[in-house]
Structures are given as structure tokens and as C-alpha cells.
Amino acid sequence: MIKKDNTNHFNDRKTPGIRPAFSKFQHIDMVVRSLVPMAFTIFVVLFLSTPFDIPGRNELLPAIVVASVYFWSIYRPKSMPAVGVFFLGFLTDLLNFSTPGVVIFILLITYGIGVTQRFRLAKYNFILVWLIFAVIAVGVFMLQWILSSVFSLKIMPYTSFLFEIIFAVGIYPLLSIVFAWAHRTIANPGKV
Amino acid sequence: MIPLSIHIKQGLAKLVLPFLFVVACLIMLLGQAQPKFIETLRLKVTDFLAPGYALIEEPFNIVYGFVNTIKDIQNISAENKALKEQNLQLRRWYHVAMGLVDENTLLKNQLHWIPDRALSFVTARVVADVSGVYHKAILVVLGEDHSVKPGQVALDGFGLVGRVTEVGERSARILLINDDSSRIPVRLSNSKAQAIMAGDNSLYPRLIFYPEDKHPIEGEKVVTDGQGDVLPAGIPIGYVHYLKPGQPVVVPYLPLDHLRIVRIFNYGKNEVIAPGAPGRVIPSTKKNRQGPVASPTLLGRDE
Numbered sequence: 001m002i003k004k005d006n007t008n009h010f011n012d013r014k015t016p017g018i019r020p021a022f023s024k025f026q027h028i029d030m031v032v033r034s035l036v037p038m039a040f041t042i043f044v045v046l047f048l049s050t051p052f053d054i055p056g057r058n059e060l061l062p063a064i065v066v067a068s069v070y071f072w073s074i075y076r077p078k079s080m081p082a083v084g085v086f087f088l089g090f091l092t093d094l095l096n097f098s099t100p101g102v103v104i105f106i107l108l109i110t111y112g113i114g115v116t117q118r119f120r121l122a123k124y125n126f127i128l129v130w131l132i133f134a135v136i137a138v139g140v141f142m143l144q145w146i147l148s149s150v151f152s153l154k155i156m157p158y159t160s161f162l163f164e165i166i167f168a169v170g171i172y173p174l175l176s177i178v179f180a181w182a183h184r185t186i187a188n189p190g191k192v
Numbered sequence: 193m194i195p196l197s198i199h200i201k202q203g204l205a206k207l208v209l210p211f212l213f214v215v216a217c218l219i220m221l222l223g224q225a226q227p228k229f230i231e232t233l234r235l236k237v238t239d240f241l242a243p244g245y246a247l248i249e250e251p252f253n254i255v256y257g258f259v260n261t262i263k264d265i266q267n268i269s270a271e272n273k274a275l276k277e278q279n280l281q282l283r284r285w286y287h288v289a290m291g292l293v294d295e296n297t298l299l300k301n302q303l304h305w306i307p308d309r310a311l312s313f314v315t316a317r318v319v320a321d322v323s324g325v326y327h328k329a330i331l332v333v334l335g336e337d338h339s340v341k342p343g344q345v346a347l348d349g350f351g352l353v354g355r356v357t358e359v360g361e362r363s364a365r366i367l368l369i370n371d372d373s374s375r376i377p378v379r380l381s382n383s384k385a386q387a388i389m390a391g392d393n394s395l396y397p398r399l400i401f402y403p404e405d406k407h408p409i410e411g412e413k414v415v416t417d418g419q420g421d422v423l424p425a426g427i428p429i430g431y432v433h434y435l436k437p438g439q440p441v442v443v444p445y446l447p448l449d450h451l452r453i454v455r456i457f458n459y460g461k462n463e464v465i466a467p468g469a470p471g472r473v474i475p476s477t478k479k480n481r482q483g484p485v486a487s488p489t490l491l492g493r494d495e
Contacts, residue, residue, distance in 0.1 A: 046241070046244070046245070046248060047248060049245065049320045049321060049322060050245055050248055050249045050252075050319070050320055050321070057321065057323075058321075058323045058324060058325055059325055062325060082208045082209050082212055083208070083212070085212075086212045086215070086216070089216070090219070091237075093219075094233065094234045094237045094238075095237065095238070095241070095320075095322060096322055096323070096324035097234065097322050097324060097327065097329055097365065098324035098325070098326065098327070099220070099223060100219050100220065100222070100223035100230045101216050101217070101218075101219035101220030101221075101222075101223055102220065104212075104215075104216040104219060105213070105216045105217070105220065108209065108212055108213055108216055111209070112209055112213075115209070144325070145326075147220075148325075148326045151220070151223075151224060152326075152373075156326045156372065157326075157372065157392060157393050159393075159394075160325045160326065160393060161325070164325060
């Protein structure tokens with residue numbers, strides 16, 4: 001028989017009961033765990049900027065960042081705060097020398113949809129969440145293309161924008177496997 | 193911390209997201225109205241991160257090196273054989289080249305040829321690919337007191353890769369020739385025709401505006417043309433290739449997505465200052481004035 005993991009229940013501060021106070025190290029542990037989603041996304045932004053032979057690196061970067069923001073805004077918005085999303089977008093914009101503000105805008109839209117609809121979305125099964133993500137990805141990347149075209153006063157090549165959408169939709173299931181595992185284990189502050 | 197009631201706190205928490213949307217829009221407007229401000233901020237961030245990139249890269253370099261060594265060991269004998277043959281051929285070419293150099297010197301002496309100025313260049317490591325989805329650029333790391341200026345020309349081992357657009361204290365950004373906004377006047381070596389090489393964010397920049405009666409020939413060399421005083425004439429870029437009939441592209445000698453080390457040349461192109469135009473990269477400041485270049489020697493060989 002599988003042993004039931006009741007650590008979550010034990011430290012669950014919502015139910016009444018007497019519990020031992022958290023030690024200093026437990027606090028640090030909790031902080032580190034809650035920072036995992038942000039840290040992972042920042043690492044992806046930095047890592048995909050290094051000149052390695054990763055195919056479609058430029059299109060992969062926004063795809064992963066948008067998928068990450070979407071997932072965490074639904075399942076644990078406390079680890080992906082709005083201000084954090086803003087700075088993530090700003091960092092991407094600054095590092096990639098793209099039109100400033102555009103990536104911030106599309107990330108905030110994704111975050112806004114995720115965080116306002118999270119109670120509804122969290123109930124849905126995976127396929128539906130994925131489909132909704134696909135719709136969002138098409139919307140935000142099209143918006144990015146439109147904004148980039150408007151600000152540089154010419155029609156940008158649409159191939160990269162199609163690639164972005166394909167990458168985002170394709171990588172979401174993979175990322176959500178990793179994130180779902182992280183959500184239960186290393187990124188779970190309740191598991192201290 | 194100001195004590196706030198729970199209601200006000202909840203209200204404020206709801207306002208964070210709309211507020212950030214407004215800030216994002218403001219940043220977009222600021223980027224259009226004050227591009228200089230965003231540029232300096234950008235260079236500060238990249239200057240700060242430039243050594244950090246190397247740190248991220250290093251462990252992966254070790255792994256790559258290890259894998260490559262194993263691959264090399266596997267086909268060591270076949271490679272050895274091929275290299276020996278190639279070496280023989282190269283030795284023959286070496287003697288031909290030496291003969292030509294001697295002849296060239298002799299002829300130049302007879303003509304009282306004004307020798308080319310030795311060009312100064314710095315070699316820099318590419319630390320990051322700062323290409324976004326809609327543009328292509330690289331970031332190189334430089335020393336603290338470098339003399340790199342916007343408008344200078346970047347070459348890899350074989351030919352032109354781009355131009356320096358922004359310079360920070362420790363890093364510089366190079367806009368690649370396949371960027372969507374890059375338009376470079378070129379000359380085709382065999383047909384002697386002029387054309388424009390236009391980037392379109394793919395690996396191979398297109399050739400446009402070539403003469404109707406002189407279509408580019410498959411495989412001929414493409415070099416820069418001195419027109420417009422943007423680039424010095426005669427820098428090799430690559431060769432012509434037809435992706436489809438009627439669609440000639442330039443294939444650079446080294447693929448533009450695998451750049452690791454580039455040389456940044458100071459061509460002293462600041463003698464003539466072109467009138468300002470929107471979107472023009474200002475060649476550099478007046479400080480280091482140098483004589484005009486007749487025909488730039490790329491390999492910096494000494495005669």
C-alpha cells in the first residue's frame with residue numbers, strides 16, 4: 001500500500017490545531033521553494049541567450065516563458081506574482097533588444113487570464129487547459145507581431161511568429177509534466 | 193509600513209495588475225519617444241550580465257568539448273587520411289600563393305603603389321545571442337578600456353558578419369547582416385554587377401535590385417561595395433546560391449548562428465561624415481581621425 005503523504009496536511013495553517021513553530025531554516029526552505037518558478041523562468045531567459053546550437057532558440061524563449069507564466073498563474077500565483085511577471089518581461093525585452101514593453105504586455109495578458117480564471121481552469125482536465133493555452137498563445141503572439149510591426153513601421157516576417165505558436169503549443173505538455181512534479185515537490189512551500 | 197485595513201489591502205491587491213498594464217504601455221511609449229534612455233538601460237544590464245553569460249556557458253562548454261573529443265577519436269584514422277591529402281593540396285596552393293605575393297609586390301613596386309594602411313582590429317568573444325524573434329544580433333564582451341565605436345565592422349574568420357550598433361562599457365551589440373533591417377550594397381565578383389543584400393531574419397540574406405540583364409551566377413563570390421560610405425569596399429561576405437529559381441541568396445562562409453569569435457575592424461571611415469538621416473548608424477566620433485582607405489587588406493598580412 002502506498003503510504004499517504006500527510007506532510008501537507010500536518011503543516012496546513014488553515015485548519016485549526018496546535019503545531020510546532022517554524023524554525024529559521026524551515027522559513028528559508030519555504031522562501032527558496034516559493035522562488036523556484038521565478039528562478040527557473042529567469043534561468044531559461046538567460047540560458048537561451050547563450051550562443052549554443054539549440055534549434056529555434058529565439059522562438060523557444062518566449063514560448064517557454066509564456067507557458068511558465070500561464071502554468072504558475074493558475075496553479076500557484078503566489079510563486080509568480082504580477083510584479084515578478086512584469087520584471088520577467090522587462091528582462092526579456094532588455095536582453096533581446098526587442099521593442100521595449102511588448103513582452104511585458106503579452107506576459108501580463110497571459111498572467112491576467114490565468115490568475116482571474118484560475119479557479120475555473122484548475123478544475124478542468126489537462127487537454128482543456130492545454131487547448132485554452134493554445135488559444136492564448138495564438139492571441140498573444142499575434143499581438144506581439146502586430147505591436148512589433150506597428151512600432152517598426154513595417155510588416156515583420158510572419159514565419160517566426162508561426163514558429164513561436166507551434167513551439168509554445170508543443171512544449172506546454174512537456175513543461176506541465178515538469179512543473180506539475182515541481183508543484184508537488186521542490187516548489188511546494190507547504191512541504192517543509 | 194502604514195497600517196491598512198483588510199478591505200483597502202484587498203482593493204490595492206486588485207489594482208496591481210491594471211497598474212502594471214499601464215506601466216507596460218508607458219514603457220512602450222517611452223521606448224518610442226526616448227529610445228536613448230532605454231538604450232542606456234539596456235547596455236547597463238548587458239554590461240552587468242556579460243561576465244555572467246560566460247559563467248552559464250562554461251559547464252556546457254566542458255560537456256560539449258568532451259562529446260566532441262569522443263566523436264573525434266571514433267573517426268580518427270579516416271580523418272587523418274583525408275587531412276593528409278588535403279595538406280598536400282594546400283602545400284601546393286601555398287607555393288602558388290607565395291609566387292603570386294612576390295609577383296604582386298614586384299608589380300606594385302613598378303607602379304609606385306601607395307601601400308594600404310595596416311588596419312587595427314580587436315578580437316572579441318561572442319557571449320550571447322541577443323536575437324529576438326524579429327531581429328538578429330549578437331553581444332560581444334570587450335575589455336574595460338576598449339576603443340570600439342558604433343559603426344565599426346565585424347568580421348568572422350572569413351567575412352563580414354555585421355556592424356556594431358551599440359557600445360557599452362564592457363560589451364557591444366553587433367547587428368548581423370541577416371537582420372530584417374539590414375541593407376548592404378554588394379558587388380558580385382564574376383558578373384561585376386551591383387546589388388543590395390537584404391536580410392530577412394533567415395540564415396541567408398536575399399539579393400535584390402540586381403540588374404535585369406546580369407543575373408547573379410550560382411556560386412560566385414559576393415563582396416561589399418563601397419557605395420553610400422557605409423562600409424569599405426571589398427570585404428568578402430559569401431557566395432551566391434539559388435534557393436529557388438529567381439530567388440538568389442547569399443550564403444555566408446560561416447553560418448551566422450554559430451558565431452563564437454568575431455574581429456571588429458576600425459576602418460577609419462570617419463573622414464567623411466554623411467548627412468544625418470533617420471535610421472542611419474553614425475560611423476563614430478571625430479576623435480581618432482585616420483586617413484582614407486584605398487582598398488582594405490583583410491587578412492592584415494605584412495609585406
